[in-house]
Amino acid sequence: MKIVMKFGGTSVGDGKKIRHVAQLLKRYHEGNQIVVVTSALGGVTDRLLENARLASTKGKVSLVKEFKTELTNKHHEAIRDAIDNPNVAKEVLQIIDLRIDELEKALIGICYLGELTSRSIDYISSYGERLAAPIVSGAVRSLGIPSIEYTGGEAGILTTSDYGNARPLERTYELVSKRLTCRLDSHILVVTGFIGENEDGIVTTLGRSGSDFSASILGAALKADEIWLWKEVSGIMTTDPRIVPEAKTIPQISYAEAMELSYFGANVLHPRTIEPAMREHIPVRVKNTFDPEFSGTLVVAEKFQCKHVVKAVSLIKNVALINISGAEMAGTIGTVARVFTALARAGVNIVMISQGSSESNLSFVVSEPHVEPALKALHSEFNREIVKEITSDRNVCVVAVVGAGMAGTPGVAKRVFGALGNSMINIIMISQGSSQYNISFVVREDDAYAAVKTLHDEFQLYNGNGIEKKL
Numbered sequence: 001m002k003i004v005m006k007f008g009g010t011s012v013g014d015g016k017k018i019r020h021v022a023q024l025l026k027r028y029h030e031g032n033q034i035v036v037v038t039s040a041l042g043g044v045t046d047r048l049l050e051n052a053r054l055a056s057t058k059g060k061v062s063l064v065k066e067f068k069t070e071l072t073n074k075h076h077e078a079i080r081d082a083i084d085n086p087n088v089a090k091e092v093l094q095i096i097d098l099r100i101d102e103l104e105k106a107l108i109g110i111c112y113l114g115e116l117t118s119r120s121i122d123y124i125s126s127y128g129e130r131l132a133a134p135i136v137s138g139a140v141r142s143l144g145i146p147s148i149e150y151t152g153g154e155a156g157i158l159t160t161s162d163y164g165n166a167r168p169l170e171r172t173y174e175l176v177s178k179r180l181t182c183r184l185d186s187h188i189l190v191v192t193g194f195i196g197e198n199e200d201g202i203v204t205t206l207g208r209s210g211s212d213f214s215a216s217i218l219g220a221a222l223k224a225d226e227i228w229l230w231k232e233v234s235g236i237m238t239t240d241p242r243i244v245p246e247a248k249t250i251p252q253i254s255y256a257e258a259m260e261l262s263y264f265g266a267n268v269l270h271p272r273t274i275e276p277a278m279r280e281h282i283p284v285r286v287k288n289t290f291d292p293e294f295s296g297t298l299v300v301a302e303k304f305q306c307k308h309v310v311k312a313v314s315l316i317k318n319v320a321l322i323n324i325s326g327a328e329m330a331g332t333i334g335t336v337a338r339v340f341t342a343l344a345r346a347g348v349n350i351v352m353i354s355q356g357s358s359e360s361n362l363s364f365v366v367s368e369p370h371v372e373p374a375l376k377a378l379h380s381e382f383n384r385e386i387v388k389e390i391t392s393d394r395n396v397c398v399v400a401v402v403g404a405g406m407a408g409t410p411g412v413a414k415r416v417f418g419a420l421g422n423s424m425i426n427i428i429m430i431s432q433g434s435s436q437y438n439i440s441f442v443v444r445e446d447d448a449y450a451a452v453k454t455l456h457d458e459f460q461l462y463n464g465n466g467i468e469k470k471l
């Protein structure tokens with residue numbers, strides 16, 4: 001089989017975990033062609049971003065030097081723990097030191113300039129993966145398996161120049177296949193997740209947690225038999241196990257359901273992961289790095305109509321509700337178009353929308369960083385004409401229940417809102433897409449965890465009965 005395997009930041013958190021990953025790869029190498037996509041060592045991307053900001057605001061070269069020591073120690077320790085072969089360890093050390101020197105120069109440049117562009121943020125944050133890939137590849141070579149490491153750009157991931165949220169260009173699919181196929185039989189190829197490059201060869205990133213997306217792009221380009229996403233959790237679960245410890249693994253889920261879940265905050269998958277896999281009908285498995293025998297979740301094309309109408313409950317935090325109102329909005333054709341055009345011009349992404357049939361108010365949810373640009377855009381568009389009041393509320397969360405079986409099944413909304421009512425949870429706004437794959441609603445931040453727990457209990461997802469429905 002040809003398999004693209006992605007290991008997340010927790011899976012390659014340190015040298016001991018990388019050693020474990022290399023051993024897993026050795027096991028699957030026999031009889032398979034394997035491309036590995038690696039994330040940065042756990043926490044490194046956050047530290048890179050923090051230090052890039054510090055460099056631009058404080059301009060202190062001494063802080064850059066301290067950070068350089070921290071990164072060097074972390075990666076040297078990882079090499080010691082992951083790689084036994086001294087020659088391989090020496091080669092990898094040299095690559096790491098060279099890359100950390102490059103990074104230091106870039107951070108010092110930011111100190112002097114006092115400016116941090118989105119292009120430099122992508123360049124700096126790409127170093128997490130650029131430091132991880134040589135160690136993962138070295139750990140594999142240390143076990144006697146030939147391996148080569150590539151950056152996303154070297155592998156052929158060509159993207160738009162939307163720094164921080166770049167998308168693959170169509171040419172990527174052909175280029176990746178051309179560059180990687182010839183080595184697949186003989187080597188385990190290790191590619192940096194999260195990063196690509198634009199047509200001018202400038203580093204871009206695919207958005208936070210983008211390594212899942214990288215794996216799917218590579219899988220589609222190489223027409224892989226399967227894409228495996230290795231995580232610290234046992235697959236896609238009925239809800240975030242950090243919120244509800246009783247959460248269960250969903251054995252099988254459709255592409256559409258997995259997409260709904262990832263869009264609605266289940267950060268087990270980057271929201272765009274499924275698109276490339278779906279275009280080539282490649283099954284995606286989500287597996288636990290630390291429990292490899294467990295089958296995890298299989299994401300497949302057909303809507304697997306198990307008896308569960310609701311498959312999972314998810315939560316989006318760090319959002320705000322914006323409400324606009326004005327009596328003149330009712331019947332004034334074009335108001336909604338003006339609202340959304342102004343927001344689009346300001347680069348605001350809308351998570352959820354609801355308009356009452358009175359037409360005199362419109363509510364929508366945006367992610368936290370988009371609140372200020374959204375308010376500014378709306379005030380300048382309307383200037384108190386037609387829209388009289390614009391308010392925002394940051395103390396809210398979005399909860400969504402997801403499942404393909406909800407389409408055409410009466411009574412789901414009644415159960416959702418009945419259970420929340422019984423738990424005295426107030427609902428601020430409701431939205432249901434016509435796909436009927438999800439019902440989402442806004443609650444106060446203080447009620448969010450209770451809402452997720454209440455719904456998880458109500459539908460008793462996968463509770464003891466395999467995939468039986470509780471009605």
Ligand SMILES: Nc1ncnc2c1ncn2[C@@H]1O[C@H](COP(=O)(O)OP(=O)(O)O)[C@@H](O)[C@H]1O
Nearest residue numbers: 008009010231232233236237239240266267268
């Ligand atoms: N429905 C869900 N199923 C599984 N994990 C979820 C879900 N919702 C949120 N999560 C969170 O997503 C994380 C995914 O695992 P992680 O190993 O961190 O992935 P990666 O390193 O690839 O980003 C877990 O920590 C888990 O708490």
Ligand SMILES: N[C@@H](CC(=O)OP(=O)(O)O)C(=O)O
Nearest residue numbers: 008009039045208209210211
């Ligand atoms: N390292 C990047 C990309 C990534 O995908 O990481 P993870 O697989 O750990 O979510 C990030 O932290 O966003």
